[in-house]
Amino acid sequence: MSFSDLRASRKTKSYVNGPSTKKEAREVPSEQQPAVESALPSNGLYRDLPLSIEVRTCDISGRGLWSKVNLAAGQVLFAVQPHVAVLSTEKMDGYCSACFGLPPPSGLKRCTQCRSVWYCDSTCQTKDWSVHKHECTSLQRWSKAAPSDDLSIPSDAIRCMGRILWMRQKKRVDSVWTRELDAMQSHRKNLPLSASEMHTHLAHSLVQYLGLSSPDDLRQFGINSSGDLVDLISRFTTNTFTITDAALCPLGVSVSPAVALINHSCDPNAVIVFPRVSAHPQADEPLMHVVVLRNILPGEEIVTAYIDTTLPRSLRQGSLKETYHFDCRCQLCRSPPDMDPRESMWCTKACGGMCPLPTEENPLTRCNECNSAVQSTDAVLDAVRVGQEALDKAIVVQFKDPAKARQLSTKLIPILTSAGLTPSCHPLLGLTILHKSFLISSFSSSCTQEYLDNTVRVATKALTGLVSIHREGHPVLGIALAELAKILAVDEPSPRETNEPGFYPPSGPPRLNLAYDTFIRARNSLMIGFGRMNEGGEIGRHVRDAIVSLEKEIGVWKQGVRNVFQDTPKSK
Structure with a gap:
């Protein structure tokens, strides 16, 4: 459902935990100044990186990206298409598998062979055909062997790694595309025993999905040994990014070697978003945008968060250790505030x-x-x-x-x-955000004033919690502000005639004014989190339209009040 439809239908989606980005398992520098080596030779790789940043390495965070110039908050560092991307299973019938867009007015077109993949139109289908022609056969084979409907489509990981191998085969092992993938970090030599079972299961499932009789048949894809297969799986599991829609709702998984160069911090200075910029044609989507979250100085490392940073330190450390195999030594983890x-x-x-x-x-x-x-x-x-x-x-x-x-x-x-x-x-904030999403999704034309007011209060509590953790301009904050503003702007079923002091939320005109002010805050935050050149992304443009609409509505209301005063006889 589009942002602009909320006021009429009172339904929307909410992103619960903030965008999850996964890549090379590293951490940011410690208090001591790390030993940073000069720029590494690119060997023809990472051509999507701008001249303002370069690949370096240091003794603590390893290989990463460093800024060569001053970077301003809201600046888009670069935007790239993932090397590979797939929709999550539960999203496959609701989004285009090529551009990850919502259905057009005419609806999505289903692949008549596998009957699992959908496209906007022939343009998107043609764009995806070079890979889907292999995927289509594998999906049909998997579906026939599945013991139940729930297992008729393989996992996101299997489908994504299948696409990686088919693209490797198409582009050849010596291509820049393949060499960039192979340059991503693998943790094969230090994988914990707990990961062995998962890797074994993924390996067997991948071989089955590809229709191979044994792992030896993987040689056609440039996988020449069991070690190569483990490297492939390890690189995938530790360098995967969650693709989201413009409102940060998870859609699927992707791999991008250039973006995977960015190291982790629990207090990031950059974010990775999918704003869906209208200036780019449909065929370019999905586009990953790396956006500066706060001003970055020359010589400063560019870092993003791989995990949900609303979690307390112990849970953040555990999550990073389990998935990325490192102990985080960012400033927030090494020297947490006395009052976190x-x-x-x-x-x-x-x-x-x-x-x-x-x-x-x-x-x-x-x-x-x-x-x-x-x-x-x-x-x-x-x-x-x-x-x-x-x-x-x-x-x-x-x-x-x-x-x-x-x-x-x-x-x-x-x-x-x-x-x-x-x-x-934590865990109150997580439960509040989740509860807010349920309240919003249950909006209907017949919801009561009490239900609407309660939704406003829950959304406000969620926003209050997020403001205490995320820095100004974080995309999660921008979306939370936009959600609250949308709910405040919904027509009230039974507006109160008076506003009691201290009662929240207000009703009538004060509520509309509060919605307007919240939209302004959302717009300012989205312009940073999703990029100024992107106008705050798709949601930022919807917020801009909502602001214009409210300005007109508030203006009409003010004119109406003046008319009432003019028509009312003066008391003697």
Whole structure:
């Protein structure tokens, strides 16, 4: 559903955890100045990189990208098409498999052979045919061998690696395209035992998907040994990017060696987005844009976040170690703030101060304002533990059983709030964002004023939590602001005649003015997070249109008030 349709239909989608980007498992420099070597020779690779940045290496973060000039927040560093990309299984019948776009007015066209892949039109089908002609046969073979309908389409990973191999075969092993893929980092030599079973399963599934009788048949794709196959799988699992739509909703997976050069930080200075820029023809999509999140100086490394940075330090470290096989040593991980908003609770004395969240290792915690100690730490720890379990379950079932996921968030949010967790604290923030998405998706023409007001309050709490964590201009903030503004702009079923002091959200004209101000904030944030030259991406352009529409509506309202005053007889 488009952004502009929300006000009429009261339905939209929400991105829960922020864009997940995966690539070479490295980290940003430590407090000590790292030893940075001069620019590495490109050997004809990475031609998409602009002259303003170069590939270097240092003793801590390894190979990465460094800026040669001053870079401003909102500047698009470069935009590239992924080497390969596939839609997630649950998205295949709702988006074009070539451009990843929504259905045109005439609807998507289905491949008549595999009946699994859909396209906008003949242009997109032709664009994708050189690879899909192999994929089509493999999908038909897999479907016939599948034991159930749920397994009739292979996983995203298998389909994406299949496309990699078919493209390797087409372009040959000595091409720039293949050499860039082979230059991505593999962790074959230091893979943990826990990853062996997954890699073995992926290898067997890939061979089956390709219709080969044994791994030896992979030689036609330039895979000459079991080690080469493990390298392929390792490079894929640690260098994969999540493709999203313009509103940051996950659509599928992709691989881009140029973007994969960028190292990780839990406090990034750049982001990777898919703004869907109208200036580019449909055939160029999906386009990955690397956008500067804050000003970057010459000689500074360009870093993005591979994971959801709203998570507390221990969970971030665990996720990075499990997937990318490194211990993060970014500034935020090495020297976390005394009061990390991700792990904070309100003072139990209601002084307005906050306390670090107690832990099993350190249950004693005091307010940063009045120094009062938290007494009921066991109750807080129990609430956090139960909340984490509920969030994990809700994320797993949110698409298969949304009613169950909504029930979990509805039940646990009051418990965590009563335990004193701040809006930015994990897992309360995650549950709030998830709950907001369920409320928005349930919008209908018959929703009550109470339902609408509650949705506004939940969206505001989610935004409050995000503001405490993400820097100004982060695309997740821009989308959250745009969502809140859209909900505030929805026509109220039963507007209140008066606005009581302290009551939120307001009603009538004050609500409309608040929607306008929030749209302005969203526009400013989107212009940074999705790129100024992109006008904030597709969502930024929709927000611009919404601002113009509200300006006209507010103007009409003000004129109407003047007319009423002029027509009302003066009291004697």
